[in-house]
Amino acid sequence: MPTFEPQSYYQNYVDGQFVDGGADRIVVDNPGTGAPLAEQASANAADIDAAVAAARRCHESGVLSAMRPVERGRMVRAIGDYLLANIDDIAQLLTLEAGKPLWESVVEIEGAARYFEYYGNQAETLEGRSIPLGKDYYDFTTYEPRGVSAQIIPWNYPLEMTARGMAAALATGNTVVIKSPELDPLTHLYIARAAEAAGFPPGAVNILCGVGSEAGAALSAHPDIDQVVFTGSVPTGVAIATAAAQNVVPCVLELGGKSAAIVCADADLDNLIDSVRWGIYFNAGQVCSAMSRLIVHESIAGEVRERIVALAESLSVGPGIDRPEFGANMGAMISKGQRDRAAGMVARAREAGADIATGGVAPDEAGFFLAPTVIAGVTRDMEIARSEVFGPVLSMLTYKEESEAIAIANDSDYGLVGGVFTRDIDGAMRVAQRIRTGQVFVNEWYAGGVETPFGGYKKSGYGREKGREALMNYVQTKNIGIRIG
Numbered sequence: 379m380p381t382f383e384p385q386s387y388y389q390n391y392v393d394g395q396f397v398d399g400g401a402d403r404i405v406v407d408n409p410g411t412g413a414p415l416a417e418q419a420s421a422n423a424a425d426i427d428a429a430v431a432a433a434r435r436c437h438e439s440g441v442l443s444a445m446r447p448v449e450r451g452r453m454v455r456a457i458g459d460y461l462l463a464n465i466d467d468i469a470q471l472l473t474l475e476a477g478k479p480l481w482e483s484v485v486e487i488e489g490a491a492r493y494f495e496y497y498g499n500q501a502e503t504l505e506g507r508s509i510p511l512g513k514d515y516y517d518f519t520t521y522e523p524r525g526v527s528a529q530i531i532p533w534n535y536p537l538e539m540t541a542r543g544m545a546a547a548l549a550t551g552n553t554v555v556i557k558s559p560e561l562d563p564l565t566h567l568y569i570a571r572a573a574e575a576a577g578f579p580p581g582a583v584n585i586l587c588g589v590g591s592e593a594g595a596a597l598s599a600h601p602d603i604d605q606v607v608f609t610g611s612v613p614t615g616v617a618i619a620t621a622a623a624q625n626v627v628p629c630v631l632e633l634g635g636k637s638a639a640i641v642c643a644d645a646d647l648d649n650l651i652d653s654v655r656w657g658i659y660f661n662a663g664q665v666c667s668a669m670s671r672l673i674v675h676e677s678i679a680g681e682v683r684e685r686i687v688a689l690a691e692s693l694s695v696g697p698g699i700d701r702p703e704f705g706a707n708m709g710a711m712i713s714k715g716q717r718d719r720a721a722g723m724v725a726r727a728r729e730a731g732a733d734i735a736t737g738g739v740a741p742d743e744a745g746f747f748l749a750p751t752v753i754a755g756v757t758r759d760m761e762i763a764r765s766e767v768f769g770p771v772l773s774m775l776t777y778k779e780e781s782e783a784i785a786i787a788n789d790s791d792y793g794l795v796g797g798v799f800t801r802d803i804d805g806a807m808r809v810a811q812r813i814r815t816g817q818v819f820v821n822e823w824y825a826g827g828v829e830t831p832f833g834g835y836k837k838s839g840y841g842r843e844k845g846r847e848a849l850m851n852y853v854q855t856k857n858i859g860i861r862i863g
């Protein structure tokens with residue numbers, strides 16, 4: 379792989395132009411070293427106004443909405459093709475700004491490209507209904523794009539989260555204004571270039587970085603947007619939903635979780651360990667659907683603990699750029715603030731009486747690292763069992779009866795995903811029916827894909843991303859009734 383040199387400064391992309399921002403530039407750090415990496419233009423409210431106006435003009439021109447869907451779909455797919463054609467450079471930049479191992483950056487870019495492929499393919503499949511009203515009428519429904527889609531993106535998967543909303547919005551004929559995350563916005567340059575290369579006209583895709591309380595707040599409260607898509611924390615989600623309510627525009631909120639896997643006494647433990655590796659240590663646990671709680675039958679708790687501690691201790695932790703190959707390794711967390719927050723939660727769990735089986739400490743390195751952590755002896759009242767860590771920290775709880783395991787799993791403000799590991803399909807289905815989450819994994823954490831709907835119950839948010847369900851976020855149903863003479 380050729381060595382990649384980042385630019386010293388990255389601009390925003392508005393109305394088909396790369397532009398500076400009206401706010402002070404943001405310094406983006408390299409989480410693997412703790413050192414500054416590059417500067418990023420930062421938008422103020424006036425820049426957001428300009429982007430929304432450009433998106434509105436493009437939408438009103440009809441250039442996307444009037445196009446035959448198959449053509450639009452091909453353009454959406456071409457964005458993904460561009461990302462794959464430039465994957466070496468993008469992966470290195472993503473690793474340098476987000477801290478993840480190079481192979482994980484490749485996985486993320488392939489995942490982003492997959493969204494453009496999937497929703498590009500869906501573009502021509504959205505069809506209305508004909509509704510029988512007797513011999514005197516013809517009645518049918520059509521789907522129209524909402525218009526300007528505002529999308530506010532988190533830092534944990536900057537490219538993939540952008541691809542998820544952007545691909546579905548463009549495929550259904552909307553224009554987009556994207557607020558990229560201030561901690562790792564740099565790879566968005568390639569999304570802008572990809573949209574241009576795919577033939578999207580000025581204003582169809584606008585990408586601006588900026589501080590959440592300024593640029594994010596201005597975008598979500600803008601009176602000329604038609605819907606908001608947000609992934610991030612609960613307090614920010616509440617602020618965004620409140621702003622959207624003032625303008626009476628819908629939102630899709632995906633707000634994280636405290637997701638639990640129930641491990642039954644008959645579970646295949648090799649299979650479980652593989653899921654734990656991906657479930658809590660992929661992306662250093664900075665995943666909204668991370669397997670952050672393990673609810674283990676007491677008869678196997680000792681063996682499970684031993685095996686997971688061995689897994690955690692087998693992972694080599696260090697700068698992502700030195701970890702090109704899939705394997706037993708993990709990168710940095712996104713920032714010192716997020717690392718210290720997670721380490722603080724582990725320390726408080728110890729004070730509350732939990733047993734730190736391994737990890738919990740920051741390795742003696744310059745970057746923002748936290749050792750893969752396993753906490754045993756967790757009880758459901760502890761902060762560590764209730765609050766999202768958003769780091770490589772697994773909490774182990776135990777149970778005796780199936781109903782107790784389900785009660786523990788559901789004892790959460792969140793309800794994003796859940797899982798069960800067992801060889802008993804009847805037991806798995808009983809658990810799946812009773813777990814209050816938007817997705818249930820049986821015998822493989824993250825079973826599913828771009829095709830399967832994703833979203834939460836309770837404070838994990840509302841609306842569904844991914845799959846065909848997500849197309850409905852971006853369209854309005856119009857009913858046309860015809861009286862015939």
Ligand code: NAD
Pocket residue numbers: 530531532533534557558559560588589590591593594595596598609610611612614615617618632633634635665666716766767768
């Ligand atoms: P955040 O919710 O504050 O930020 C997410 C995005 O929202 C960023 O682009 C940010 O600029 C923007 N934003 C912030 N304040 C805003 C406002 N008032 N109006 C509009 N947009 C605003 O999350 P964070 O501070 O980056 O991380 C804090 C916690 O959030 C994490 O510890 C984690 O628990 C959670 N989180 C969850 C996810 C997820 O995938 N569900 C992703 C990132 C963070």
